[in-house]
Amino acid sequence: MKRAEEVYREILFQAMEKGNRGMTQAGLAKALEMSLSMVNLALKPLRRMNSVRIKQRGFDIIDRRKILYYWASIRDxxxxxxxxxxxxxxxxxxxxxxxxxxxxxxxxxxxxxxxxxxxxxxxxxxxxxxxxxxxxxxxxxxxxxxxxxxxxxxxxxxxxxxxxxxxxxxxxxxxxxxxxxxxxxxxxxxxx
Structure with a gap:
């Protein structure tokens, strides 16, 4: 599994199973033991398709369905x-x-x-x-x-x-x- 997919898995786990719609890039990077730049890179396509809203100190999940289907479409x-x-x-x-x-x-x-x-x-x-x-x-x-x-x-x-x-x-x-x-x-x- 690509590292970006680990980010999508964690975002969707937090949003779908924990009910958490707001996260920080730093928190994800720490939890997944990856660089902040890797998390930001993974978030780029999600931001482009308006499924996350990037804020100054984190991001909000706008559309879980879009994230799920995007990940499904790139998964191998x-x-x-x-x-x-x-x-x-x-x-x-x-x-x-x-x-x-x-x-x-x-x-x-x-x-x-x-x-x-x-x-x-x-x-x-x-x-x-x-x-x-x-x-x-x-x-x-x-x-x-x-x-x-x-x-x-x-x-x-x-x-x-x-x-x-x-x-x-x-x-x-x-x-x-x-x-x-x-x-x-x-x-x-x-x-x-």
């Missing part, structure tokens, strides 16, 4: 895949065999976050920085993959609603659309 899940393999087991078994330190993504994240799914799915996506452990548990076999390990950045501590959405937006499986529609219905009041 494929670039973050560091390991993929086929596991010939049901999805729930694959999920139950994951190490405790993974963060579920996409379909699994939706299932665990909202206690249900709008469609059946056959792929498991997780974020992890311990790929060697996952390679031991789920060995490479050259078959069509159904387990995808995404590189976990140091600031990803828990799955956010916004990250579930942008990851689903970028998946190619046909049922990703059903998950997206369900997410949009859930987010309708949150994004206003």
């Amino acid at each position: 899940v494929e670039r973050d895949i560091i390991y993929r393999t086929r596991v010939d087991k049901p999805v729930r078994n694959i999920e139950s065999e994951m190490p405790a330190d993974v963060i579920y993504a996409a379909y699994s994240a939706y299932k665990f976050r909202f206690n249900g799914v709008p469609a059946d799915y056959s792929e498991v996506y997780v974020y992890s920085d311990n790929v060697e452990e996952l390679k031991k548990r789920f060995q490479e076999n050259g078959k069509t993959p159904n387990l995808f390990i995404l590189k976990k950045d140091r600031n990803l501590k828990e799955m956010t609603i916004a990250l579930i959405f942008v990851d689903l937006w970028n998946l190619k499986e046909w049922y990703a659309k059903a998950f997206l529609n369900a997410m949009e219905a859930r987010l309708d009041g949150v994004l206003e």
Whole structure:
């Protein structure tokens, strides 16, 4: 995940899940352990599209929906895949065999976050920085993959609603659309 995307994830987490519509660039830089110039660079396109209002000592979030869809449009899940393999087991078994330190993504994240799914799915996506452990548990076999390990950045501590959405937006499986529609219905009041 690009550093600017970490900024978008944190802004949307604060706005959507914490109800915080005002932040400071310095606060974001400190929280994400990045330079102030990186935060300001990430905010530039958001300012251009009038989704944030830059003030003297911080910024206000004007349009969470625009930020979410902008991030979804630039996100590249494929670039973050560091390991993929086929596991010939049901999805729930694959999920139950994951190490405790993974963060579920996409379909699994939706299932665990909202206690249900709008469609059946056959792929498991997780974020992890311990790929060697996952390679031991789920060995490479050259078959069509159904387990995808995404590189976990140091600031990803828990799955956010916004990250579930942008990851689903970028998946190619046909049922990703059903998950997206369900997410949009859930987010309708949150994004206003």
